[in-house]
Amino acid sequence: VLVIHPSPVNSNFYNNTRGLGPMDSARKTAVSTETVAKSILSSVGRAVIKDQGYFTVGTRLFLKVLDLNLFVDIAAAGIGLAGDYWRLKKDRSADKKER
Incomplete structure (x- = not known):
């Protein structure tokens, strides 16, 4: 194996x-x-x-x-700081408005 x-x-x-x-x-x-x-x-x-x-x-x-659970908590808390997150969120809301 x-x-x-x-x-x-x-x-x-x-x-x-x-x-x-x-x-x-x-x-x-x-x-x-x-x-x-x-x-x-x-x-x-x-x-x-x-x-x-x-x-x-x-x-x-x-x-x-670093403990995996601690890393996941830190990542989840920090995702809102990522530029890609905000760009994708903006694109998604624009797509919903077009429908």
Whole structure:
């Protein structure tokens, strides 16, 4: 059994995410699907959990320092400060007015 947690993967997932800052940043550092496949095949029989890429390793280290529940509370409280949040909220209310 092998569990792999890939970093951002260059797939169709990013096709409709234009203009979202965090998603654009992830797309710039995304690895190819071939890279993920090679990582899987090279890890079978050697590891049970494979963190592939910077994001998964960074997240795992970050959550060793900060409790996940505390991080979620901080993120939920701070989401209103994000520019993408306000832009999407404005776009959504404009769409509702057009209907």
